Amino acid sequence: PKRRLLTGLIGSGIQKSLSPALHEGEGDAHGLRCQYRLMDLHELAMTPEDLPTLLEAAQLAGFNGVNITHPCKQRVIEYLDALSPEAQALGAVNTVVFESGKRTGHNTDGWGFAQGFRHGLPTADLTHAVQLGAGGAGAAVAHAALNLGMQRLSLFDQDHDRAQALAQRLQGQFPDQQIDAGHHLETTMQSASGLIHATPTGMAAHPGLPLPAEWLRPDHWVAEVVYVPLETELLRAARAQGCATVHGGFMAVYQAARAFELFSGCAPDLGRMLAHFEQL
Ligand code: NAD
Structure with a gap:
């Protein structure tokens, strides 16, 4: 059976995000069964106050990790166990990896x-x-x-x-x-x-x-x-x-590529992700 990769994005007003296509496309190319789900605060009638619930739900459902965007990049920090040096220096997180019950915040922007x-x-x-x-x-x-x-x-x-x-x-x-x-x-x-x-x-x-x-x-x-x-x-x-x-497309694609790598442990093909992005 294919290895599964379950990831997603928490933020508000993210329905047009290209992240699902980018992550799932790169997952396919690595032979992974990748699903990238949107958790849109706006659609869910939730606020950043609900971050603990969303993180808990994702973790319980077996997510490998989640990306974080506006308006949660700073607010999420108090609900994490550890931060990468980069996230620490920026005081902002756009990627959370779940591993062995722990939540580690990264920033790939x-x-x-x-x-x-x-x-x-x-x-x-x-x-x-x-x-x-x-x-x-x-x-x-x-x-x-x-x-x-x-x-x-x-x-x-x-x-x-x-x-x-x-x-x-x-x-x-x-x-x-x-x-x-x-x-x-x-x-x-x-x-x-x-x-x-x-x-x-x-x-x-x-x-x-x-x-x-x-x-x-x-x-x-x-x-x-x-x-x-x-x-x-x-x-x-x-x-x-x-x-x-x-x-700005390069930054958008490459931050996703680095997040994909943190979630999956697989080295993304930057050129392939860029080519995919240009077709979206
Ligand atoms: P933000 O609201 O946090 O910051 C924008 C800043 O620009 C504010 O401090 C505001 O005062 C200032 N500003 C606005 N108009 C200005 C002007 N004419 N002159 C000087 N200052 C001005 O927004 P953000 O999250 O930093 O996003 C900024 C832009 O970057 C958005 O368009 C967003 O889509 C884009 N973005 C791109 C990527 C990527 O991967 N390429 C990633 C994140 C954000």
Whole structure:
């Protein structure tokens, strides 16, 4: 009989998630009988208060683990037995593995971003990145960018206090790199080597550009985190300026790939998962 892999996602408003297709497709390719179930708080009329019930139910039903998304990535931590160093550093969990009755929290978002960055922008100048957005995704990608070796990182957020708090936390974790919360985006872009975009701008509900296109130069690289749509206005504008770019789909696929590996113990084929994603 085939080995079974039972996994899923806990979050709110996740009906359009591509994770079931990505995980089950990769499971098939490994000869696993993989089922990936959605536990949508919205559909279940539940709140993050119900996380203990959902985790308990998944564990009792024999799940190997669950992914965690908005609005539960921080709230879930108090219900876990252990955290990976990455999840600990970020204070956020997107993957919980159940093993021998224990719940261990991981965070694969940063790994996903770093892997996508290396893939899409292999020769990027890491001297000085500007990052827009210091929310949940922003925290993970800023951490990953510093792990990649970014020498200076300037964080901007329309909520300046949020950028300031993240910069302060990261500076403590990466004392040899320079992290600041910026005030003047236009002038900071002039001295930057690239741009990381981690606000929701460019999604259907938040159309438009997160900064004026003319602030981009051909020698800036642009790493986008938004992946619905895959081709954002920012990426179009950046390419029109001649910038090297990477879209947010890589991060989305690679964080899933790493979670699949944690759940199954099988090494995912990143190229195959990416090709599958592009067909969805
Ligand atoms: P969030 O709400 O936690 O954070 C967004 C931050 O952006 C907030 O701090 C907000 O103040 C700031 N912001 C919004 N508009 C801004 C603007 N115009 N200029 C400056 N700051 C602005 O959201 P999040 O969970 O971090 O998600 C952000 C985006 O990243 C979403 O589009 C989400 O879909 C995407 N995302 C992608 C992946 C992936 O795998 N590719 C993973 C997670 C999130």
